[in-house]
Amino acid sequence: MVEEGKIVEGYEKGVEENDDEGPKGICYCFWGPIHWLKMLADEMHWSFVFGYVSIYGINQGVGGALARIGTQYYMKDVQKVQPSESQVYSGITSIPWVIKPLWGLLTDVIPIFGYRRKPYFILSGILGVISMLIIALSGKMHLVFLILALLAQNVAVTVADVTVDACVAQNSITYPSRAADMQSLGALSYSIGGLLGFSVSGVFVHLMGPKGVFGLLTLPAALVSLVGILLLEPKVSNFAYSEVSQKFLDATKAMWTTLKCPDVWRPCLYMYLSFAVSLNINEGLFYWYTDAKDGPSFSQETVGYIFSMGAIGALLGAILYQNVLKEHHLRDMLFWTQLLFGLAGMLDLMLVQRMNLRFGIPDYFFVVIGEAVSQLITRLKWMPLLVLSSKLCPSGIEGTFFALLMSIDNFGGLSSSWGGGLMLHVLGITRTKFHNLWLAILIRNILRVSPLCLLFLVPGGDPNTFVLPTELLNETETQQEPDNIELVSLVNSVDDGR
DSSP: OOOOHHHHHHHHHHHHHHHGSSHHHHHHHHHHHHHHHHHHHHOOOHHHHHHHHHHIIIIIIOOOOOOHHHHHIIIIIIOOOHHHHHHHHHHHHOOOOTTHHHHHHHHHHHOOOTBBBBHHHHHHHHHHHHHHHHHSSSSSHEEEEEEEHHHHHHHHHHHHHHHHHHHHHHHHHSSGGGGGHHHHHHHHHHHHHHHHHHHHHHHHHHHHHHHHHHHHHHHHHHHHHHHHOOOOOOOOOOOOGHHHHHHHHHHHHHHHHHHHHHHHHHHHHHHHHHHSSOOOHHHHHHHHOSSSSSOOOOHHHHHHHHHHHHHHHHHHHHHHHIIIIIISSEEEEEEEEHHHHHHHHHHHHHHHTTTTHHHTOOOOHHHHHHHHHHHHHHHHHHHHHHHHHTTTTOOOOOHHHHHOOOHHHHHHHHHHHHHHHHHHHHHHHHSSSOOOOHHHHHHHHHHHHHGGGGGGSSSOOGGOOOOOOOHHHHHHHHSOOOOOOOOOOOOOOOEEEE
């Protein structure tokens, strides 16, 4: 295993050797990320880095961007539903993300043909390919069948996500100094993938239609199966399937024991409420963006480019956190990001009220700036919470418990989506009527800053140094044998010859 000091020494030497080729800053920008990735691959094995980048960067980044734009236009132009209905349907199709602990338990305690990870990657990839092909090759689907197909696709993405998250959780315990680096790798991969996906999504929707975009989504899904095929994993021998129910019970008890700890449930409560109260009205804004009468009537390509600028903002947020802010105290970070998050929403209010035109600022430019700023702040808010979540996972159930923490956040997002849909309906915002959209935006912005009153629920120190109480770790390890549901890691020592 390569020591960090040797990596830094080698990096500095490489920069010195390239001084004659250009400014040192240029060498750093080029070689820095390469050495960083090499360091992570050497410490935690290339299969972890490959799987992490593939799942987050391509399957969720590129695929998620294409799926979002394709689904929005399919709902609007093919199904012709109201924005409030589209908002509710979006929440329904995200339910697989809310029940992530179920997928975590399945992958942790039930091996298939002697393997705990490989079959789940392969099967989730196959499910994703089939569900996208059904939508792409069908005519106008009945709305119920469409939602079922989108639910299946989200199940496929979620199962792959849970497995990778479990690996990250265990590596955060094995390599505590790399917890922020791993979260940064995931955020950077996701942001770069999202930038690429959103950049081409509008073009593909214009050229191929929403159904053609769903056909393209079979490629990221197939990559998930490839991750499972390439994964190096020891085979579980003589597994007692008759004890599965007991293992589920043991895992549930261990998670309940952990959740009862104030150091765990308090930040969990904050994470849920901070998402739930920030009502999601994205579908209402999307319909307004493309409306020719009241809105700016953006084309399909323009909508894709706007969201790609949001991906750039998220990427900049990840870079800023990794290089400048990852050592800052959690409460300070959350205070400023939550406050700025509410203020950034006022840009949407100015746009809907057409105040930008009074100052001579074009709609496209104003929307791009607002989207980039909003996504940058969202990423800065999300990153320290991810690091903290990885630290809340006790040894032996890290995969399942990390999935539980993420499901709490996703349930907050689901509550936000349904609450936003209800608000759009109550305010009478439809496919053609947007008179009260400004009021929906104002209410959303006020609610965005309300979590500032709950900051006392989160730890006040550096999230990178946070650890669970010793008595809690001992208690969960006593209740749960590590071999029962502990992650079979993707990580293998380089010295093992793998």
